[in-house]
Amino acid sequence: MSLFKAPVGILYRLESLRSAFFRGVDIHDKKIVWTYWNKVLAGNENRGLGGGSFFALNRALLFKWIQRFLSNLDALWVRVIQAIYGNIGCLGHMILPKQSSVWVVILYAMLDLQKKGIDLFANCKKFIGNGVDYLFWTDVWIGDSTLKDRFPRLYALELNKNDSVVVKFGVILCFDSFRRPCLGGAEIEQAASLSSFLELINLNSFRDRWVWDLEVSGGFIVYSTSHWIDLIYLGSLLRLLYGWVVPIKVNMFCWRMFLDSYLLG
Structure with missing residues (x-):
């Protein structure tokens, strides 16, 4: 059983x-x-x-x-x-x-x-804990959806789509791995929104873990x-x-x- x-x-x-x-x-x-x-x-x-x-x-x-x-x-x-x-x-x-x-x-x-x-x-x-086991773009680690779905224009610019959260937080700017700078319009708006999201996140020393809602x-x-x-x-x-x-x-x-x-x- x-x-x-x-x-x-x-x-x-x-x-x-x-x-x-x-x-x-x-x-x-x-x-x-x-x-x-x-x-x-x-x-x-x-x-x-x-x-x-x-x-x-x-x-x-x-x-x-x-x-x-x-x-x-x-x-x-x-x-x-x-x-x-x-x-x-x-x-x-x-x-x-x-x-x-x-x-x-x-x-x-x-x-x-x-x-x-x-x-x-x-x-x-x-x-979310230390961000080692989370993929920055394709895992649901902040909010109820992936950053890939929330910021599709930025995801299209990303060269390292499989970077973990801790890797992204280890660089000065998470936009350094883009193939080109953000241009006006939707890209600038999504970049500003993403920066606002990340300012609220503080990684911890313990490992990422799964929790059971029930x-x-x-x-x-x-x-x-x-x-x-x-x-x-x-x-x-x-x-x-x-x-x-x-x-x-x-x-x-x-x-x-x-x-x-x-x-x-």
């Missing part, structure tokens, strides 16, 4: 065993089920019991390897992946390698989540990640308020109808 993508059939079997244990019946017994199992697994925000699904747990554990890949660039296994799949390990690519490997399967699992509207990468942000501490926690996946994956539930002026059988019928609970266990 912590390294391999669990097949759908295995997850369904595990949920069936857990459901039977929760209801206190044998798995082969055919007894009426008053609510779908997904409604037991859903969080309190969705009117569920907060059991959490094995699907979300498995995907959160898989994404933990991506978080480790981003945060431990000096690890041997990270360098092996970089040697095979490039420095960023094919992260964020919509077209992934054809060959099968543990790393590629993890990437495909995350891509499937994105297609379901669950983008874990959106909650993974890089925090936690105040910025550290990655499997529980909060799987809980967030379940919030989207299991959907929202309805709550039915009982009416005391109608017979109890009508109340029970409406409760089961709103919960779609007509399946037999």
